[in-house]
Amino acid sequence: MDQGELFPFGVDAVLLADARLVAARVSAMRRAQGQAVPSDFAEGSPEADAVALDFLRDIERALDNTSKSLTEGH
Template identity: 40%
Template sequence: MEQDKDLPLGRMHPLRGEAFALALSIETIRRARGRSNPRDFTLGSPQWEQVSLDFARDIRWALGMNDEDDEPEQ
Protein backbone atom coordinates (compact mmCIF):
# COMPACT_ATOMS: atom_id res chain seq x y z
CA MET A 1 0.00 0.00 0.00
CA GLU A 2 1.44 3.33 -1.07
CA GLN A 3 1.47 5.97 1.65
CA ASP A 4 0.71 9.61 1.03
CA LYS A 5 3.74 11.93 0.94
CA ASP A 6 1.94 14.28 3.34
CA LEU A 7 1.75 11.75 6.18
CA PRO A 8 4.25 12.44 8.98
CA LEU A 9 7.43 10.64 7.88
CA GLY A 10 5.48 8.02 5.98
CA ARG A 11 7.42 5.65 3.75
CA MET A 12 7.55 8.12 0.86
CA HIS A 13 8.09 11.32 2.88
CA PRO A 14 11.28 13.14 1.78
CA LEU A 15 12.45 13.76 5.38
CA ARG A 16 12.27 10.09 6.34
CA GLY A 17 15.75 9.39 4.99
CA GLU A 18 17.19 12.34 6.90
CA ALA A 19 15.50 11.25 10.13
CA PHE A 20 16.80 7.70 9.65
CA ALA A 21 20.35 8.95 8.99
CA LEU A 22 20.22 11.14 12.12
CA ALA A 23 19.05 8.21 14.26
CA LEU A 24 21.80 5.97 12.88
CA SER A 25 24.39 8.68 13.54
CA ILE A 26 23.23 9.05 17.14
CA GLU A 27 23.32 5.26 17.60
CA THR A 28 26.87 5.13 16.25
CA ILE A 29 28.06 7.98 18.49
CA ARG A 30 26.44 6.37 21.54
CA ARG A 31 28.02 3.00 20.72
CA ALA A 32 31.45 4.61 20.30
CA ARG A 33 31.04 6.22 23.73
CA GLY A 34 30.13 2.86 25.27
CA ARG A 35 26.49 3.78 25.80
CA SER A 36 23.48 1.58 25.08
CA ASN A 37 20.80 2.22 22.48
CA PRO A 38 17.06 1.55 22.81
CA ARG A 39 17.27 -1.42 20.43
CA ASP A 40 19.60 -3.15 22.92
CA PHE A 41 16.66 -3.75 25.30
CA THR A 42 13.23 -5.33 25.19
CA LEU A 43 10.58 -2.87 24.05
CA GLY A 44 8.78 -1.43 27.06
CA SER A 45 11.24 -2.64 29.67
CA PRO A 46 12.45 -0.16 32.33
CA GLN A 47 15.92 -0.16 30.75
CA TRP A 48 14.46 0.50 27.30
CA GLU A 49 12.43 3.41 28.66
CA GLN A 50 15.42 5.03 30.38
CA VAL A 51 17.75 4.58 27.40
CA SER A 52 15.04 5.87 25.03
CA LEU A 53 14.75 9.09 27.04
CA ASP A 54 18.53 9.47 27.00
CA PHE A 55 18.52 8.79 23.23
CA ALA A 56 15.89 11.52 22.76
CA ARG A 57 18.11 13.96 24.68
CA ASP A 58 20.96 13.08 22.33
CA ILE A 59 18.76 13.77 19.31
CA ARG A 60 17.82 17.15 20.78
CA TRP A 61 21.54 17.84 21.30
CA ALA A 62 22.28 16.91 17.67
CA LEU A 63 19.55 19.31 16.53
CA GLY A 64 21.03 22.12 18.60
CA MET A 65 18.31 22.06 21.23
CA ASN A 66 18.76 21.89 24.99
CA ASP A 67 16.65 21.66 28.14
CA GLU A 68 16.50 25.44 28.47
CA ASP A 69 14.53 25.53 25.21
CA ASP A 70 11.61 23.94 27.07
CA GLU A 71 11.47 26.46 29.90
CA PRO A 72 8.71 29.07 29.62
CA GLU A 73 9.90 32.60 28.96
CA GLN A 74 9.41 35.05 31.79
Protein backbone atom coordinates in the same frame (compact mmCIF):
# COMPACT_ATOMS: atom_id res chain seq x y z
CA MET B 1 1.04 -2.38 11.77
CA ASP B 2 1.21 -1.06 8.24
CA GLN B 3 2.68 2.23 7.08
CA GLY B 4 -0.79 3.80 6.80
CA GLU B 5 -1.36 3.28 10.50
CA LEU B 6 2.07 4.68 11.42
CA PHE B 7 1.79 7.70 9.12
CA PRO B 8 -1.90 8.48 8.57
CA PHE B 9 -1.10 11.75 6.75
CA GLY B 10 1.46 10.26 4.38
CA VAL B 11 5.22 10.08 4.42
CA ASP B 12 7.69 12.69 3.26
CA ALA B 13 10.44 10.40 1.96
CA VAL B 14 13.18 13.02 2.35
CA LEU B 15 12.16 13.87 5.91
CA LEU B 16 11.97 10.19 6.84
CA ALA B 17 15.43 9.57 5.34
CA ASP B 18 16.83 12.54 7.27
CA ALA B 19 15.31 11.26 10.52
CA ARG B 20 16.81 7.82 9.95
CA LEU B 21 20.20 9.39 9.24
CA VAL B 22 20.13 11.40 12.49
CA ALA B 23 19.09 8.31 14.47
CA ALA B 24 21.85 6.22 12.86
CA ARG B 25 24.47 8.88 13.64
CA VAL B 26 23.32 9.19 17.25
CA SER B 27 23.33 5.38 17.58
CA ALA B 28 26.88 5.19 16.21
CA MET B 29 28.09 7.95 18.54
CA ARG B 30 26.47 6.29 21.55
CA ARG B 31 27.99 2.91 20.68
CA ALA B 32 31.43 4.51 20.19
CA GLN B 33 31.09 5.99 23.69
CA GLY B 34 30.08 2.62 25.14
CA GLN B 35 26.48 3.73 25.73
CA ALA B 36 23.41 1.61 25.08
CA VAL B 37 20.70 2.26 22.51
CA PRO B 38 17.02 1.44 23.04
CA SER B 39 17.15 -1.68 20.85
CA ASP B 40 19.63 -3.24 23.31
CA PHE B 41 16.72 -3.94 25.67
CA ALA B 42 13.31 -5.57 25.51
CA GLU B 43 10.69 -3.18 24.19
CA GLY B 44 8.75 -1.55 27.03
CA SER B 45 11.23 -2.54 29.73
CA PRO B 46 12.28 0.11 32.25
CA GLU B 47 15.83 -0.04 30.88
CA ALA B 48 14.66 0.53 27.30
CA ASP B 49 12.50 3.44 28.42
CA ALA B 50 15.38 5.08 30.29
CA VAL B 51 17.81 4.62 27.40
CA ALA B 52 15.18 5.85 24.93
CA LEU B 53 14.87 9.08 26.91
CA ASP B 54 18.66 9.56 26.88
CA PHE B 55 18.68 8.71 23.16
CA LEU B 56 16.02 11.34 22.51
CA ARG B 57 18.05 13.93 24.42
CA ASP B 58 21.07 13.09 22.26
CA ILE B 59 18.94 13.54 19.12
CA GLU B 60 17.74 16.92 20.43
CA ARG B 61 21.34 17.99 21.03
CA ALA B 62 22.36 16.84 17.56
CA LEU B 63 19.50 18.76 15.96
CA ASP B 64 20.19 21.84 18.07
CA ASN B 65 23.86 21.84 17.08
CA THR B 66 22.93 21.39 13.43
CA SER B 67 20.45 24.27 13.46
CA LYS B 68 22.96 26.56 15.21
CA SER B 69 25.64 25.78 12.64
CA LEU B 70 23.20 26.53 9.82
CA THR B 71 22.20 29.90 11.24
CA GLU B 72 25.58 31.17 12.46
CA GLY B 73 26.73 34.26 10.66
CA HIS B 74 23.24 35.34 9.58
